[in-house]
Amino acid sequence: MSHATEGAPALSKVHRVLSVNGENHEVAFDPRKTLLEVLREDMLLTGTKHGCELGECGACTVLIDGEPKLSCLVLGLESDGVDIRTIEGLAQPDVPHALQTAYGELGASQCGYCSPGFLMNASALLARDTNPSREAIVEELGGNICRCTGYLKILEAVELAAQRLRDGTAANGGSDV
Amino acid sequence: MMRLPTFRYTAPKTAAEVAEILAGEGPQASIVAGGTDLYPNMKRRHQTPKTLVSLRHVEELRGVQLNGAVSIGSNETLSDLEDNAALKAKLPALWTAVQSISTPQLRNMGTIGGNVCLDTRCNYYNQTWEWRRAIDFCMKCDGETCWVAPSSDICWAVNSSDTVPVMIALGATFTLISTRGERTIPALEMFGEDGIDYLTKQPDEVLTRIDIPDQGSAKSVYRKVRRRGSFDFPVAAVAARVEMDGDEVKAASIILNAVGPKPVVCETAVDAILGKKLTDEVIEEAAKLAGKGAKPLDNTDHISMWRKKVVVVETKRALEALAQ
Numbered sequence: 001m002s003h004a005t006e007g008a009p010a011l012s013k014v015h016r017v018l019s020v021n022g023e024n025h026e027v028a029f030d031p032r033k034t035l036l037e038v039l040r041e042d043m044l045l046t047g048t049k050h051g052c053e054l055g056e057c058g059a060c061t062v063l064i065d066g067e068p069k070l071s072c073l074v075l076g077l078e079s080d081g082v083d084i085r086t087i088e089g090l091a092q093p094d095v096p097h098a099l100q101t102a103y104g105e106l107g108a109s110q111c112g113y114c115s116p117g118f119l120m121n122a123s124a125l126l127a128r129d130t131n132p133s134r135e136a137i138v139e140e141l142g143g144n145i146c147r148c149t150g151y152l153k154i155l156e157a158v159e160l161a162a163q164r165l166r167d168g169t170a171a172n173g174g175s176d177v
Numbered sequence: 178m179m180r181l182p183t184f185r186y187t188a189p190k191t192a193a194e195v196a197e198i199l200a201g202e203g204p205q206a207s208i209v210a211g212g213t214d215l216y217p218n219m220k221r222r223h224q225t226p227k228t229l230v231s232l233r234h235v236e237e238l239r240g241v242q243l244n245g246a247v248s249i250g251s252n253e254t255l256s257d258l259e260d261n262a263a264l265k266a267k268l269p270a271l272w273t274a275v276q277s278i279s280t281p282q283l284r285n286m287g288t289i290g291g292n293v294c295l296d297t298r299c300n301y302y303n304q305t306w307e308w309r310r311a312i313d314f315c316m317k318c319d320g321e322t323c324w325v326a327p328s329s330d331i332c333w334a335v336n337s338s339d340t341v342p343v344m345i346a347l348g349a350t351f352t353l354i355s356t357r358g359e360r361t362i363p364a365l366e367m368f369g370e371d372g373i374d375y376l377t378k379q380p381d382e383v384l385t386r387i388d389i390p391d392q393g394s395a396k397s398v399y400r401k402v403r404r405r406g407s408f409d410f411p412v413a414a415v416a417a418r419v420e421m422d423g424d425e426v427k428a429a430s431i432i433l434n435a436v437g438p439k440p441v442v443c444e445t446a447v448d449a450i451l452g453k454k455l456t457d458e459v460i461e462e463a464a465k466l467a468g469k470g471a472k473p474l475d476n477t478d479h480i481s482m483w484r485k486k487v488v489v490v491e492t493k494r495a496l497e498a499l500a501q
């Protein structure tokens with residue numbers, strides 16, 4: 001079974017200080033784990049979803065130093081010294097991010113499995129540009145797959161959130177991502 | 178969860194240190210840049226390196242220099258290249274290729290050096306260990322037979338890099354270093370005939386730089402065929418470069434990729450346009466000749482007969498774009 005997918009766990013854990021959603025956490029984990037596995041299994045931050053685990057779906061998207069990246073293809077042990085943002089940090093405790101409000105209003109989530117990845121990716125886009133064209137939104141969200149909605153409502157939700165951020169009619173949840 | 182196999186991990190600060198570690202560890206060590214090709218492959222147990230040598234702290238391998246010529250550090254990310262307006266203006270074909278790779282998230286992670294050294298791809302290979310065991314392993318990894326061409330001595334896994342055909346067409350060179358020294362090779366010499374032995378780069382060598390000569394008045398285009406507008410690797414690709422003398426073709430290069438283990442140089446198609454005006458008839462003839470050079474097998478998305486036909490269409494479109 002030397003090549004089987006589930007190998008024996010490594011004997012010793014590595015320790016890293018990870019900055020997740022603005023707080024430092026000291027975490028001990030199996031050194032071969034990806035950031036996705038560390039977030040979900042060792043930090044119990046299960047908002048970040050695992051889909052394909054091979055880079056083919058975008059469900060695991062998090063922001064690393066502000067850039068959307070796939071946590072299933074980043075090692076946990078090289079995730080220290082960077083700023084990691086997950087879906088758990090998108091809203092302020094009582095104020096959802098404009099994207100989350102628009103998502104709820106327009107029904108951009110059905111099963112919801114893809115939503116954390118889409119929301120993190122879209123939040124990076126809106127942090128850069130609050131007036132993206134439909135084309136730019138399609139391009140930027142091209143790394144996320146949704147098997148339920150048919151995408152249209154997701155695109156409309158991003159546009160609605162962008163509009164409210166431009167008009168100042170959405171509390172941006174105070175989030176700085 | 179599809180776990181990575183166990184490995185030791187190092188992240189040195191200089192290219193010389195990377196070369197020293199590779200020399201000391203031997204072929205069971207592997208460089209990792211963005212990891213977007215290597216980590217999925219490790220999860221599927223295509224490669225199980227004992228030591229990973231990460232380039233993430235090697236600053237000297239980053240950056241782009243644009244004078245007349247262009248020099249790109251191997252560890253430059255694809256999204257940094259995509260955001261480089263000067264590069265886009267100077268080498269639009271290369272920029273188009275970079276921008277067409279995978280997805281925005283993956284381009285934030287993947288590097289140009291990793292794209293050059295990308296593993297070859299095949300429907301019977303890019304599967305989990307359990308899947309491959311179920312039909313019995315193939316020659317490229319853990320097995321003896323090629324499931325695409327069972328009587329074949331070589332593996333037909335496909336070179337699926339988007340930037341490689343453009344680099345070959347533009348006359349790029351690759352610089353490699355090891356503890357044995359430094360060498361610079363024409364881009365085409367990097368690639369082997371066999372999907373198993375797909376790189377002539379030795380395991381102890383680090384790709385440091387990609388240099389692209391001044392293109393002068395030459396124009397280039399890149400055309401990629403795939404099912405979806407995002408995520409997908411090419412199933413056929415054409416890079417073409419043409420330098421005109423008045424309205425006649427003075428020099429040209431037509432390179433196909435994603436139709437076999439090695440990028441294809443279309444010599445007869447180039448001969449058919451040299452010294453001629455790019456009329457509809459000349460283009461038509463060259464495109465047909467390019468199609469003859471493509472021998473795709475059924476080991477990617479889309480059937481091979483269609484991919485062979487589409488090479489003709491895409492070569493035609495590429496040359497038409499250059500004729501304008």
Ligand SMILES: Cc1cc2nc3c(=O)[nH]c(=O)nc-3n(C[C@H](O)[C@H](O)[C@H](O)COP(=O)(O)OP(=O)(O)OC[C@H]3O[C@@H](n4cnc5c(N)ncnc54)[C@H](O)[C@@H]3O)c2cc1C
Pocket residue numbers: 054055056207208209210211212213214215216217232251252255277278279280283286287288289290291292293294295296337338339340382383384385408409410411
């Ligand atoms: C879903 C998905 C879609 C994709 N779509 C495309 C696509 O459309 N087109 C495409 O071309 N690619 C595609 N890719 C492949 C990959 O993301 C890119 O090719 C990327 O550029 C690889 O770079 P990397 O830095 O991540 O490579 P890594 O995974 O880090 O490395 C790849 C290989 O190159 C070697 N290597 C890396 N850097 C060096 C160096 N400096 N010197 C020596 N060896 C080195 C590594 O040892 C390894 O063998 C896709 C990948 C995924 C997961």
Ligand code: SF4
Pocket residue numbers: 298299300301302315316317318322323324325326331332333334372476
């Ligand atoms: S071409 Fe044949 S040997 Fe190569 S990966 Fe595919 S099935 Fe395996």
Ligand code: FES
Pocket residue numbers: 049050051052053054055056057058059060061070071072073
């Ligand atoms: S789980 Fe990371 S891309 Fe699918």
Ligand code: FES
Pocket residue numbers: 108109110111112113114115145146147148149
């Ligand atoms: S809402 Fe179900 S996958 Fe997108």
